[in-house]
Amino acid sequence: MKELSRYSVIKDKNPREIVLLRGLGCAWRRCAFCDYHLDCSADAAANFELNRSVLARVTGEFGRLEVINSGSFCELDELTMSEIERVCRERGISVLHFECHWLYRDEIPGLRRRFAALGVALRIKTGVESFDCDFRENVLRKGIAERDPAKIAEGFDECCLLFGLTGQTAESMKADLKTGLEHFDRVCVNIMTPNSSELSPDKSVIDVFMREVYPLCRENDRCDVLLANTDFGVG
Ligand code: SF4
Structure with a gap:
């Protein structure tokens, strides 16, 4: 696997x-559509050593930190979680973002309590990718056994959407964006990029997105758009 960039600073929306x-x-x-789950190791001690060195770069300059791990926070080892707590305490982090698959939604309240005890508010992001349940479950195989967007959003603050795939249209992408902004505080739109998974980006759909949907989210402070999945500077 290529060498990944593991620390960055996001300066524009929501610094x-x-x-x-x-x-x-x-x-x-x-x-x-995913191959980033390949960034993992069953060796918890090696993960901790790596994670500790990455967390050492956090300065706390914005008081906000986003932690991603190509999966869900529950898959981080306990030493890493303790290190995240220490970094929050020592660098003045008051808002901490984690990512979490819908399957782990019952783990979120306990995590919120754990960090609230340190005065840290959590923002939990989940990958929904699309609110069209048939597309999401039969094509993307996302594993969210729920059709109702309000119920999907329960317990979460932010969602990711995935655009640029065959079958998506201007109308379907606009509908997903509208639903995401109705039910979540923030939406992160990811444009499909080539990877080793079984799905590929559809250039004609991406062209439609750039022409008809991107103008709707570009200036929206509640919406991040990643035209490449490394646009946040990590990955
Ligand atoms: S939940 Fe899906 S998108 Fe997220 S890391 Fe796992 S396989 Fe990839």
């Missing part, structure tokens, strides 16, 4: 530092 940590591996691992 924050971001770290890409390594966990034990995504428990779901079935999404048809």
Whole structure:
């Protein structure tokens, strides 16, 4: 696997530092568009050593930190979680973002309590990718056994959407964006990029996105758009 960039600073919308940590591996691992779950190791001690060195770069300059790990926070080892707590305490982090698959939604309240005890508010992001349940589950194999967007959003603050795939249209992408902004505080739109998964970007759909959908989210402070999945500076 290529050498990954694991620390960056996001300066424009919602300024924050971001770290890409390594966990034990995504428990779901079935999404048809994904190969970043390959960034994992069953060696918790090695993960901790790597994660500690990445977390050492956090300065706390914005008081906000986003932690991603190509999976869900539950797949980070306990020493890494303790190190994240220490970094929050010592660098003045008051808002901490984690990512979490819908399968782990019952783990979120306990995590919120754990960090609230340090005065840290959590923002939990989940990959929904699309609110069209048939497309999401039969094509993307996302593993969210729920049709109702309001119920999907329960317990989460932010969602990711994935655009640029065959079958998507201007109308479907606009509808997904509208639903995401209705039910979540923030939406992160990812444009499909070539990877080793079974799905490929559809250039004609990406052209439609750039022409008809991107103008709707470019200036929206509640919406991040990653035209390449490394646009946050990590990955
Ligand atoms: S997109 Fe997320 S949940 Fe799906 S396989 Fe990849 S890491 Fe796992």
